[in-house]
Amino acid sequence: MLPERTDVLVVGAGPTGLAVAATLAGHGVEATVVDRLARPPVTSRAAVVHAHTLDVLERIGAAAPLVARGIPSTRFTVRDRDRVLLSVPFRTLPSPYRYALMVSQTETEAVLAERLAARGGRVLRPYEMTGLTPDGDGATVRFAGGETVRARWVVGADGMHSRVRELAGIRFGGPADPGESFLLADVRVESALPRDQVALFLAGQGPLVWAPLPDGVVRLVATVPDAPRDPDAARLQALLDERGPVRRPDRVTELLWGSRFRIHHRVAETFRAGPVLLAGDSAHVHSPAGGQGMNLGICDAVALGDTLAEVLAGRPDTLLDGYAAARRPLAEEVASFADRLTRLATVPAAGRPLRNLLLRGISLLPPARHRIALRLAGLTHRPG
């Protein structure tokens, strides 16, 4: 049952909301976490957890159990059909986690929920937040069932179509049309591609990401105009034939899950409006190129949890302005990086030889490769 009052109400129990609540619980603060879904989703969605995110998750005891559920990818390669244009190793990363961890979002959410439970917290379901009235010392939040909760702080971790953001009057920058169309699927394939690397194929029709997951599964993500809602195995085979390896082509043997989504580069104009704080997809969305979205959300979440705990312990609430000011530029930067990766893939035919030459040149320069590894891993702002 919902409480009448709470210090922190977290709306949304995706990876961001769970990580905020688990962080707060680690500081001894019991947040109220609600989600409109009766059960957590079982679809895999984001498939990579980068080194910096693992560093951050270690602080809330979630890195080791997550590592146990995933597989390490030690290298990121950019390819044009059979040619490797750029190969970025993660072994030089300044982190105990010198790889990208390949693991489905369902597992990441399960580990975060376990961490929250181990610290005495839980998610209240199904409660859909429908109304929000902020005032001088908190906010009154209403739910679809007629319940009302009075909260000192409200965290909007309710995803891309955030009601919290909308009701707090925070503008979501960027175009309002549905944006670029992506097709994604988890498949089993017969393939000669190495299973310890993520491959980004740059094809004229658009990029194709080939990413190994545990249990021999491969995640495919591609930009496709008007992607079908339920892609079939033949569609994915056609995608691999069109954009993947030629000499030793992949063969799809099983389709486990497929979906589509549309996305734009959008960042909220502020991550704080009085008692309302945004984190994760409610604050920023962008192309999945580089697998940055969920990672950024988890890092927002732990930073916000730490800051809220300090404020609840008596420090000035201007610390939360610091949270908003520090995280927003990072979101802009990550969104631009994802855009650049996508643009690299869709260079017109005439420019492709030059692009490929450039990438092969970068491949020969270890410092340049290292900078790309840092960027992918989320470690650019840490000493390298």
Ligand SMILES: Cc1cc2nc3c(=O)[nH]c(=O)nc-3n(C[C@H](O)[C@H](O)[C@H](O)COP(=O)(O)OP(=O)(O)OC[C@H]3O[C@@H](n4cnc5c(N)ncnc54)[C@H](O)[C@@H]3O)c2cc1C
């Ligand atoms: C089909 C699909 C594929 C994706 N693939 C990738 C990928 O390959 N790589 C990648 O990096 N990212 C991918 N993403 C994006 C990734 O899933 C998100 O970045 C990540 O889930 C963000 O986490 P979050 O917790 O901020 O938001 P979400 O995971 O969206 O969680 C928001 C939660 O809030 C709840 N909620 C919403 N509104 C309300 C309300 N009014 N009241 C109560 N609860 C509410 C929802 O039920 C949900 O549980 C994909 C997303 C989708 C949908």
